[in-house]
Amino acid sequence: MRPQKILDTDMIAGLTKVFRDKGYEGASLNELAEVTGLKKASLYHRFPNGKQEMAESVLNNIDEWVDDNIFSHLLNEKKTANLRLKDALKNIEVLYDSGKETCVLRAFSMHSGLSLFEQQIKSGMDKWIAAFNGLGISLKLTSTQSQQNAIQTLIELQGSLIVTKGLADTSIFKNTLKNIEKRYSKE
Template identity: 30%
Template sequence: MVPALAEAFREHGFEAASLSVLSAATGLGKGSLYNFFPGGKAEMMAAVLDDVDRWFADAVFAPLEQVAEPGAAVAAMLADVDAYFLSGRRVCLVGWIGLGSSRDVFADRVRGYFMRWIEALAHCLQAGDVPEEEARRLAEDVVSGIQGAIILSRALGDEAAFGRILDGHRRRLDDALARRD
């Protein structure tokens, strides 16, 4: 049920995802949705964000934070992000929330997601002997670039744009790590 809710929120946004939309997405009646989520849409979104957090913590953040080989960790992050966002065809729900009018309700969650990603990537780069300030700046650029690539790819109707932008970030990260070898 949570993945169906996530896709409904991605497609319609938190504000426009009515109970009718969420009911149709999950195949559950409105009463059943309230039975599972007595807190309504906010509780549904919280469950979706928990699921997103778990996936990113396991697939992206932890490997960057517990880095053994920085180059391999960066390559894995980019491959996992490419797969998760379906090469730019899937909206970043956390980013979507951060832009919408409901951002204040979930501000801590949104901030935490992006901060952890930036900090984990910066940590990985520092483990590869990239100086702290450069690692932080590069991590911010890459995370914001991935988010921008999703938007640009969808706005242009050019799925290949996401891959091109990701490849550019891959080269920048590889170059930063190679300069330290």
């Protein structure tokens, strides 16, 4: 068996970039092949179910990264709630490159992507809400307050990414992270 010339991590990073930039529908097989450094035949060899399998791999990769680098911090009860939040927010900033990157859930929620990935998108959003809800509960918020804060946090994160991109101003995203920290720090 020949060694792989393209590392899986590099390939997934390339696919992620194209899907974030173009969405599911807008990502062409030519662009996906070009960004991975593979010919279309080799790309299909790695992903026999085509573009949908590539997108699922991207979603799974980001889901694992978010679990390891954001949710694990928010839910780690060995640390203070403020430290958990600071660590998670720092990694949220990394995930979205200070607001320059589009959320992949948003990129896949357009047109046919929504019908193909609806369950994964819902599951991803549910996990975000559950992690911030857990933080709120550990801060002794009522279950209603905690749930409302968690949903508001998700809305602000997603909304700020759109506004940041539209106005080409990363300070919007950074200020949103500060506001989220203030909201939970007041509690």
